[in-house]
Amino acid sequence: MKVRILTLFPEMFNGPFGTSILKKAQEKELIDIQCFNIRDFALNKHKKVDDYPFGGGAGMVMTPQPIFDCHHHVTQMLNLNEPCKTIYLSPKGSTFTQEKAMELAKEEQLIFLCGHYEGIDQRIIDELVTDEISIGDYVLTGGELPAMVIVDAITRLIPGVLSTEASYEDESFHCGLLEYPHYTRPRAFNGLEVPSVLLSGNHKDIDMWRRKQSIELTFERRPDLLKGLQLKKNEAQWVAELSKKKE
Numbered sequence: 210m211k212v213r214i215l216t217l218f219p220e221m222f223n224g225p226f227g228t229s230i231l232k233k234a235q236e237k238e239l240i241d242i243q244c245f246n247i248r249d250f251a252l253n254k255h256k257k258v259d260d261y262p263f264g265g266g267a268g269m270v271m272t273p274q275p276i277f278d279c280h281h282h283v284t285q286m287l288n289l290n291e292p293c294k295t296i297y298l299s300p301k302g303s304t305f306t307q308e309k310a311m312e313l314a315k316e317e318q319l320i321f322l323c324g325h326y327e328g329i330d331q332r333i334i335d336e337l338v339t340d341e342i343s344i345g346d347y348v349l350t351g352g353e354l355p356a357m358v359i360v361d362a363i364t365r366l367i368p369g370v371l372s373t374e375a376s377y378e379d380e381s382f383h384c385g386l387l388e389y390p391h392y393t394r395p396r397a398f399n400g401l402e403v404p405s406v407l408l409s410g411n412h413k414d415i416d417m418w419r420r421k422q423s424i425e426l427t428f429e430r431r432p433d434l435l436k437g438l439q440l441k442k443n444e445a446q447w448v449a450e451l452s453k454k455k456e
């Protein structure tokens with residue numbers, strides 16, 4: 210997968226993309242991430258990339274020309290037959306989910322457009338943006354951190370990125386439930402023991418315990434996720450018992 214990030218602050222990405230799993234994924238050529246500094250495409254003498262909003266109001270708006278030309282440069286280099294999916298990170302966008310991550314992970318290439326200040330000229334959104342995505346109902350200083358979050362969530366889904374053991378199958382939101390609790394050595398820590406079922410070696414019991422933990426955790430914290438799920442008879446019984454307890 211090719212990821213192209215249009216930003217005023219490419220240096221912000223050095224940490225997350227230069228470390229651990231995302232770094233290894235690039236070294237294994239499972240993903241090719243390149244950042245482009247929108248400011249490099251400003252045609253005015255002072256490389257100004259923002260201006261006062263028409264109609265007045267607080268803050269500055271990113272001007273269209275540098276973004277448009279940066280996007281054009283990137284799409285030319287990608288040399289595609291059809292327009293590239295271009296994601297604008299915005300609190301106004303559709304909320305990012307694991308399902309959306311799985312959908313985006315299938316794309317051959319993605320362009321991320323990171324706004325700053327009060328945002329970007331609407332004509333860029335109307336002409337170039339295919340998807341507006343939010344990572345939550347809060348306002349940040351720009352689209353860079355959301356872009357990192359989304360690239361992280363997508364990259365780990367690319368086959369070969371996670372080691373075979375670290376499958377994402379059991380993860381929160383993958384099977385539609387919140388993930389069960391994890392324990393590792395030592396067996397006793399500060400007098401706190403690991404649940405005995407996990408030491409039993411009985412994988413049928415362990416799987417059952419983990420599934421029950423996931424359902425109980427999801428019932429307590431995200432009952433909305435349970436609504437859309439097909440539960441087995443015994444699992445539906447667990448939920449009924451939890452509901453009774455709650456009454």
Ligand SMILES: c1cc(-c2cnc[nH]2)ccn1
Pocket residue numbers: 298299300324325342343344345346347348349350351352355
């Ligand atoms: C995506 C983008 C943003 C954001 C972009 N610029 C200011 N906030 C917030 C949440 N999710």
